[in-house]
Amino acid sequence: MEIFEGHVSSPSFKNGVIIASGVFIIYILLNLLFSNKNFYAELNDLAMAFVSFIAFLSIAHAAKVSKVYSQKIYVAWGLLAIAQFFWFVGDFSWFFIETFFKQVPFPSLADLFYLSYYPIFLLGIYFLPKRPLKNDERFNSALDIGIIMFSSILVFWNFLIGPMIDTNLSSPLLNQILTVYYPISDLILLFALSILSYRRLLNVNFEPLLLLMVGALIMILSDSIFGYQSMLGTIQNGGVSDISYVIATLVICLAGVLQVNALISNARDDYKISEYSLEVPMSYIPYIWMIIPFFLLIWGHFHGTYLSFTTIALGVILIILMTVTRQINTLKENNRLYGELHSINKDLESKVYKRTEELLNANKSLQNEITERKKIEDDLKIKVELLDTATDSIILHDVTGKLIYANEKAAKMRGYSKEELMKLNIYDLNVPGESKFTGQYIDELMVKGESIFESSQYHRDGTVIPIEVNAKMVAHNKDLLILSTARDITDRKENEAKLRCYREHLEDMVEERTKTLEKTNKMLQNEVDAHEKAEKEIMASLEEKEVLLREIHHRVNNNMQIISSLLNIQSNYTDDPETKHVLRDSRNRIRSMAMIHEKLYISNKLSKIDFSGYVKSITSNLLQSPEVNPDLIKINVDVDDFSIGMETAVPMGLIINELVTNSIEHAFPQGEGNINLNLHKNGETFILTVRDNGLGLPEGLDPKKVKTLGLSLVNSLVEQLNGSMEVEVENGTTFKISFKELKYAKRAEI
Numbered sequence: 001m002e003i004f005e006g007h008v009s010s011p012s013f014k015n016g017v018i019i020a021s022g023v024f025i026i027y028i029l030l031n032l033l034f035s036n037k038n039f040y041a042e043l044n045d046l047a048m049a050f051v052s053f054i055a056f057l058s059i060a061h062a063a064k065v066s067k068v069y070s071q072k073i074y075v076a077w078g079l080l081a082i083a084q085f086f087w088f089v090g091d092f093s094w095f096f097i098e099t100f101f102k103q104v105p106f107p108s109l110a111d112l113f114y115l116s117y118y119p120i121f122l123l124g125i126y127f128l129p130k131r132p133l134k135n136d137e138r139f140n141s142a143l144d145i146g147i148i149m150f151s152s153i154l155v156f157w158n159f160l161i162g163p164m165i166d167t168n169l170s171s172p173l174l175n176q177i178l179t180v181y182y183p184i185s186d187l188i189l190l191f192a193l194s195i196l197s198y199r200r201l202l203n204v205n206f207e208p209l210l211l212l213m214v215g216a217l218i219m220i221l222s223d224s225i226f227g228y229q230s231m232l233g234t235i236q237n238g239g240v241s242d243i244s245y246v247i248a249t250l251v252i253c254l255a256g257v258l259q260v261n262a263l264i265s266n267a268r269d270d271y272k273i274s275e276y277s278l279e280v281p282m283s284y285i286p287y288i289w290m291i292i293p294f295f296l297l298i299w300g301h302f303h304g305t306y307l308s309f310t311t312i313a314l315g316v317i318l319i320i321l322m323t324v325t326r327q328i329n330t331l332k333e334n335n336r337l338y339g340e341l342h343s344i345n346k347d348l349e350s351k352v353y354k355r356t357e358e359l360l361n362a363n364k365s366l367q368n369e370i371t372e373r374k375k376i377e378d379d380l381k382i383k384v385e386l387l388d389t390a391t392d393s394i395i396l397h398d399v400t401g402k403l404i405y406a407n408e409k410a411a412k413m414r415g416y417s418k419e420e421l422m423k424l425n426i427y428d429l430n431v432p433g434e435s436k437f438t439g440q441y442i443d444e445l446m447v448k449g450e451s452i453f454e455s456s457q458y459h460r461d462g463t464v465i466p467i468e469v470n471a472k473m474v475a476h477n478k479d480l481l482i483l484s485t486a487r488d489i490t491d492r493k494e495n496e497a498k499l500r501c502y503r504e505h506l507e508d509m510v511e512e513r514t515k516t517l518e519k520t521n522k523m524l525q526n527e528v529d530a531h532e533k534a535e536k537e538i539m540a541s542l543e544e545k546e547v548l549l550r551e552i553h554h555r556v557n558n559n560m561q562i563i564s565s566l567l568n569i570q571s572n573y574t575d576d577p578e579t580k581h582v583l584r585d586s587r588n589r590i591r592s593m594a595m596i597h598e599k600l601y602i603s604n605k606l607s608k609i610d611f612s613g614y615v616k617s618i619t620s621n622l623l624q625s626p627e628v629n630p631d632l633i634k635i636n637v638d639v640d641d642f643s644i645g646m647e648t649a650v651p652m653g654l655i656i657n658e659l660v661t662n663s664i665e666h667a668f669p670q671g672e673g674n675i676n677l678n679l680h681k682n683g684e685t686f687i688l689t690v691r692d693n694g695l696g697l698p699e700g701l702d703p704k705k706v707k708t709l710g711l712s713l714v715n716s717l718v719e720q721l722n723g724s725m726e727v728e729v730e731n732g733t734t735f736k737i738s739f740k741e742l743k744y745a746k747r748a749e750i
Helices: 013-034 040-069 071-100 109-126 135-167 173-198 206-232 240-268 285-289 291-303 309-388 408-414 418-422 439-448 490-572 577-602 611-623 646-666 709-720
Strands: 393-398 403-406 450-458 464-476 479-488 633-639 673-682 685-692 724-729 733-740
Touching: 013 040, 013 240, 040 071, 040 240, 071 109, 071 240, 109 173, 135 173, 135 206, 135 285, 135 291, 135 309, 173 206, 206 240, 285 291, 285 309, 291 309, 393 408, 403 418, 408 418, 408 479, 439 450, 439 464, 439 479, 464 490, 611 633, 611 646, 611 673, 646 673, 646 685, 646 709, 646 733, 709 724, 709 733
Parallel strands: 633 673
Antiparallel strands: 393 403, 393 479, 450 464, 464 479, 673 685, 685 733, 724 733
């Protein structure tokens, strides 16, 4: 419900529990700190009134929010809010009378408000939306509630009402009435909770009502404790009864908070609350509750009770009769429902089986018919489309010349629409003296069955169309029809005439041209011989240059390997770790460039290098360093299969060498980690990603402004490639470099 948005706010239930717990703790602290003070009774009364007021505000807010959701729920929660308001006024009146009039507040005006709470609470429960019960459901619910109430009346009368009457016989009549009315009100409250438990409520949130029931039960317990202590004269401010009242009021307050939260949540989720009832779990409560009178009966037999043993026994018998009646009614209902279910199930199975068989047969027949009809329709559709898309004129007519069918080409070729052509006779289109659609032609066709010939017909504009006709006799419904396929040969006739003229002219030109070609052929042969000789000389020169270029790459590779070896030997003659580190990095850089010449030396093309293999060689070389444990540091290489020129390969090899070396040396202080190297081509752009799961770059370090040789070299090489570099520091370090292959003057492919 969008109407909730922006109009309703409420603390979450979790926060409500925290606040309620805080209020309860403060109340307990007040009892502990001020229990010996003269003003303690007034302070305790004020605290209880404050808690009641909070509960009233919570229930009233829940009622206000419920109005948007449902009018019936609004009325019910409104009555509950009024009931809580009366309880608050009672608490405040008690505080006011005891504080300002210095009188004992019992009996007083406060009792009027307290006792009003119970019937109004009962009305609130009654007005909750519910599904009407059937007669048998209503009867069973009445029996269950009766068992609970009779058991409760026996207990209350024996332990509270009866003893309280005897205790207050010497008191004024009003005191006696009020003393008895409180436990009777508790029975009214218990009756309301029983109704709430056995009714099938509609569109009502269950959890708030459950909290409301718990609060009411604690309220009944508090009243019972209060009455029992009043009878014994042991009531004290801040005692068990007051603490129980505070707990009950706070639980009722939380019920209001939970109601608001539930309504807001349901509205946002566009959720409709389904019907719910406690009928199933509550169906066992009467049987548990009826045990109480049995214990009361046993207690009375051995210890004596206010009620006579006979009275309790009669009550137990009445409860047993209601329980037996409930069971008999339940068994009858179960048997009736089982019989109806069995009958319905049997009838349904029969109908389903019969209907299923009918549907299967009908479906099979219909499927066959649909398949056949669809096949025919598809065949007809295909045939019509084929005929209409044919490049030739197709006409079907009888021996009298009446048209039966003509395709689109037949009408278009003669300048008519298809409808106009179908109204004509085939003989209306004949050109006298030139057309063969005559009676004699029909006789010959009937004898031969098929004939191919040339003829002429009129166009709609009066011009003559030369056509080539393929005519065939066909039988249809015992009638002989003629299927004529015609093709407009106007272009062919014109081309034949032109061809005859061209042929004569061509013969003269061929004779003259033949003499010229013989002379030219000799000249061309001489040129071909000269070109073949020059081509052989060029190929020999190219082969010589290729051998020379491969030798150059080989010698450059060997020289770089010698430099790498010299650096390696030099590093063995120094003990300075920094010097060793510099020499090792220089050796790896030289090795990465030497690999390019090595790859070009063994490559089929000297202008391109297989970059995928080159990258794998670089990473493999770095893992062979004595300082690296290949079992702990893994390099995962994912490079597309492509070749690039040496101008791009050299800086890219150095960049990869620097970034991987940087990760190996600085990213894994524990000596263990993973490095992912990806190089993919997207159109003309290459994207290089080097990612490790190590410590990451130091905070505040800008890789583009760092002064170290490695990263400075990377920045310089990225700029040389006209590329861009991005650095991410999250769960390690990621370098992402985008560039395009450098374009130089094209070299000859070798």
